[in-house]
Amino acid sequence: MGKIVYKRLKGSQSLRQRLLLSTLRSTAVLIEDIRADETWPGLRPHEVSFLRLLEKISDDCTVEINETGTKLKYKPGILMGGKHHVHDCGVSRAIGYFLEPLIVLGLFGKKPLSIRLKGITNDSRDPSVDTFRSAALPILKRFGVPSEGLELKIESRGAPPHGGGEVLLSVPIVKNSLLAVNWTDEGMVKRIRGFTFSTRVSSQFENTMIHAARGIFNRSLPDVHIFTDHRAGLQAGKSPGYGISLVAETTTGCFISVDTAVSYAQGGEEGAIEETDKKELMPPEEVGEQIASGLLGEIEQGGVVDSTHQGMLFLLCALCPPDVSSIRVGKLSPYGIETLKNIIDFLGVKFVFEPDQSTGTVKLTSQGCGLQNFSRKFS
């Protein structure tokens, strides 16, 4: 009685997703050899922070980490959700790192989740909070997540290295389960929207970025609006930075996004400090041009989501009721592939690939695992 069977895994790769899936599937996991051979072994601060976050929103989950941090035992509890949570994400990774699993977890909780996350809102490694708001949340709505209560509010921004940003995320719970999607038509891009931000730098930077980006789009689409979001004072966080996030909306309601941010080096990474300390920051014109080209590149690739959100899309498909979902994506991103592997590992959901030569896209078909929101109270 009470003997827990741990699923054994190795390495720190896709730890986020493994923990997420293990929580949803409620299987205990034991991860060994986490960066065992590296000069700085064990879990990174952001991973530990993510574990703390899991503990915060779930009930009776246990986390055991050995002294060196190379071994992790995680027994998931029941997702509780709830209001007035506050979590400090630290400065080693941006809030985007935490948001993706957190949204999915929040859907299957007992109560709607609302949590205040503190840390870095925009950086160049993780999807920014703007992208989440404009691209990831519409994806969720496709899967039948009620739109009321699904909200991401940016209270203040924080750029690396010191962060200081704050966002308020609220996620509703799904009543029973998600809805399977049939989402293969990517449509045509009808409008491009975007957000620029600048903290502790001149607001002129934003205008420059917008100008540069519009220059690229001008020849393809006139409907381009990029909003500026200049923060000052407390709302600007603790370090200077600026960045831009663009979203292309298509006629079929797909949102394709790219984003980037420019700031001084990330604090958490060792080794990177001396490397980038002297590096000149990219000028705003280049940033604008680069990101606009990036968006065009994503559009060219095709697919109903950009490569950043592939993982989330696959995950949501796998969590559907046992109906067939079919989706179309462009080139599979490494993270997407990683996600597919994890999905089959934990949920046993296999995707069928149908590459389309002509467009360079892949149609993926899967039958969901039929996960239902069991932690919800039935009255």
Added chain:
Amino acid sequence: MAIDSGSQEQSHKSHRSPHSGAKSNKKKNKGDDQKQHNPKAFAFSSSVKAKRLQSRASEKEQRRLHVPTIDRTTGEPAPYVVVVQGPPQVGKSLLIKCLVKHYTKHNLPDVRGPITIVSGKQRRVQFVECPNDINGMIDAAKFADLALLLIDGSYGFEMETFEFLNILQKHGFPKIMGVLTHLDKFKDVKKLKKTKQRLKHRFWTEIYDGAKLFYLSGLIHGKYPKREVHNLARFISVMKFRPLSWQVNHPYILVDRFEDVTPPERVHMNNKCNRNVTLYGYLRGCNLRKGTKVHIAGVGDYSLAGITSLADPCPLPSAAKKKGLRDKEKLFYAPMSGLGDLLYDKDAVYININDHFVQFSKVDDENGGVPHKGKDSDVGEVLVKSLQNTKYSVDEKLEKSFITLFGKKPDSLLQAPNGQEDAHKFINQINDEETDDSDEETDAEELDGSEISDEDNLPDDPTTKILDSDSDEENNDALEEQCPSKNNLTEHIEFHDGRMRRKAFFGDDSDHDHLKDSVEDDGSEDDDLDDGSSSHSDSSEDGEDHRIDGLTEGEMGNALKWKASLAERMMRQTVNLEQLVYGKSGTMASTSNEAQASSDDEQSGDDEFFKPKGEGNKKLGGVDGGNVDIDDCSKFTNLSSLKNWKTEELIESIRDRFVTGDWSKAALRGKQLEATGDDDDDAVFGEFEDLETGQKYEGDLKGNNGDDETHKDDDTEIEERRLKKLALRAKFDAQYNGSESPDEDTDTDTNTNTKHGGKVNRSQADEGFFDKLKEEIELRKQINMAELNKLDEATRLEVEGYRTGTYLRLEIHDVPFEMVEYFDPYHPVLVGGIGLGEENVGYMQVRLKRHRWHKKVLKTRDPIIVSIGWRRYQTTPVYAIEDINGRHRMLKYTPEHMHCLAMFWGPLAPPRTGVVAVQNLSNNQAAFRITATAEVLEFNHAARIAKKIKLVGYPCKIFKKTALIKDMFTSDLEIARFEGAAIRTVSGIRGQVKKAAKEEIGNQPKKKGGHPKEGIARCTFEDRILMSDIVFLRAWTQVEVPRFYNPLTTALQPRDKTWQGMKTVAELRRDHNLPVPVNKDSLYKPIERKTRKFNPLVIPKSLQAALPFASKPKNIPSRRRPLLENRRAVVMEPHERKVHALVQHLQLIRHEKMKKKKLKEEEKRKTHEAEKAKEEQISKKRQREERRGRYREQDKLNKRIRKNSGD
């Protein structure tokens, strides 16, 4: 008996209708009202009434609707399970036998295990007899699609029926039909009619008004009348089954064949080693994915060691063409009864040949003298006999028997009481003997497996093992031995008819006594009815049986491989992409991490030398995912390899992706998939990754400028598909909206909707939310089917798992040997798939209600046996009730007639799952066994049940409003925890805990040198308390729910033994002869109140001095003798006496006067008061009038103002 209170109910005063007065007049008027006879009586006379009626009708309509559920089953449905249930000796087996006879013309000697029968063109039915113990009933309720409740009409309802009904209700409530038997016991027609009526109405109250109750009027030649069985069969075959939510969401298998496939050496070494078993049955519920864990009811949770889909042993007639033997013989499949003529296995097919046709010499040795009908031995038989005579050593036999499936136990004939077990061993032994010699070649062939495909063409297939199933006599013998012993067992507790019967009495059950009289002994001739007359299969080894052989698994594998290789060429890219994602092995690796780990090893082997340690695993990234410590980052934009999007041609290349581009070309983009997928099959995947591909295709597009044709083609195709869908949907609507006419052909032929045409129109006319919902669901289903049917078999299996309705062989390793040892075909085995997260254990909160027929309330922490989902386990609940503020307050006992919450520990089941609780499993218990019913609300790891706790303390020292309280806490630490808590005394003085008392203030140790006493708290009160006060602290404390659950392993013990788990406290007390502990303080005693004696008032001396003389206590010393003044006698003079008398007279007169005066005054005052009251009333009235007038004025004014402002 539980309900016998109904018979002695008190008589109520009967209603007396009024004979006079308004009411009776009204009635009289109503009676001769001419409107009643109006032919248009029910037409609407008033619009209000019409409206009301309409709304009522629509309300009724809405109430009829259920939330539509998606039916995800595809293909042929599994046979519907008809569970035949009833109290013992009511004729269950006979009914099954009669039904089987009706369908198949076979005489079934004995009903053992599920019996599958083809009952129509599109329908198969599986009959199962429900065992009589409560465990069997619970399991049967979980797999039933239709329950036939057999009721002894001559006796009335028995408790089993109601218990089963309750179980059914909580586990999904499948269709139910009642069958009344033993109606030939009634001699009196009128009594029969009355009984039928009575039973019917009682049945209806339990299910719903109009529930079908069937009457079987008696026995003719030991069977039910043909006509009635026919009718019953008709009812069964047109029955529509509704999906049950639990069953639809979980795969499950009702095992109709069970085999032990442990290697015989292992059994030989250790008779009690864990066994490997195979279970066969149709998959029901939902699709079974690989890697699903299963729960075997009564055994436990197991992971499947292997799943194989086998050819359907009892296919529908339409599908049965070309496969198997003739259709006539395939109507029927019951391997546990030893009656299926064909047994399929993964690597072999067994044909049972009746002993009428084949006789072997060795048989009688094994059989202990089963008599053989004399037959002339023909050449073949002689040959076989001669072959059998060859001797082999035991070792060789063992070697050969590796392939044959069964292990044999030496003591089988002595021990095993159950027939099927016998039969298996029996077959086994014969099998060993017979096939020894022929096995020599076949074994070798079978082992390498590659030659199996060659054997296709051989007319006498060596892999076809010939089994002899002449074990019928044997089984029946065993059974007959069993029967009398059972009778003996129940004899001594017999109440009725040679067995104990638990009659259910009801209030309206007035004439049960008479009915009882007419009960006669129904005898047990059924048992030995069909002994000798079994002829079910002939041994025609026609040319077709090699086809069956072609279906063995080895073949299947080959065929698939062959197909796969074809498919591979077709979709190489897919495979490539699949390999890329899911690793090199085409099959799904259950744990991909192993593969990853191995690839990691390779990587490191190469790279270790060239990279510094620590950096070795970094920055590899790559698509292969070989690195276990790859950076976890979802963002993927390689900004370095961006193209220069300022160039014109690049922009042109994605021009069509924007709304500003060419819309027709863009529309074409998605449609190219089917067209291009086929022809360029040698385009490697690498090209796909190339970003230039899009451009290349662009040129291709430009090539055919006149692409309008293809466009149109596409359009027509889409249109066609859309129409098809619409038609299907319409058909669906028509079927479900229209009359409940039974149509068995539910195939997906689109052209059959013509006959429903009229209804389609109707349904489209009143299309509402419900229809839209149903339409959506149907569309969803069609999409699913279309998508899944596109895939080839192997991938489909991986994507969606085994489909429902397939016949599966599950291999399970390491089950306890008791399961094999005590396997009893009379008890069907249920294998249920475990859903996501259901294997975990945790706390569950259920809403529970004690069953009203259960006599006692339930006690917290007394073990009960619950049945949730597939499982049955014993657990210890803690009962609670939700207070108004949301607190869950513990209850010591369940409420008498109310729902309460119960929390217990056990394997989790999703919310809304029904729960049945039982306390006693034994069969010979008179009362109703269902203890409680419940429903899972949520699961919750933190048990949140609280109970009230009162800490009691006594003051040990009282200052002004502060007191030191002892005995409330045990330590200073505890006090620290309770600082600030509210307390109160018995007399109602409120206070607060401050801090632990310091040593200086009054908390000195009694003796010098002792430690100051711990746990004395300083508290303040709103008033000074007394030393005699008792101080209470009221608090709530968390109640721990015991982490205990004990799965019921009823399949691992003899079935007639009652499972014994944890005992209740009461049982333990009874067993150990312990008295119920009594708390003396809780007893009621006569209250004795001593009169309180107060100390005399003492006034301090200083105060006394200050008092005025009058208030001063006069301290007159008490005298021993009274004063002289008091003692002396007064003797008056005559004059003095006169004066004294006069004074007294005068005083008397004065007193009288005063009295009169007082009375007069009183009277005067009264009149005055009355007058005053009257006046006051008048004035009040006037005031009210005045006020009213004023208000009226004011209101008018207000209105006018409002009107003005409105304008």
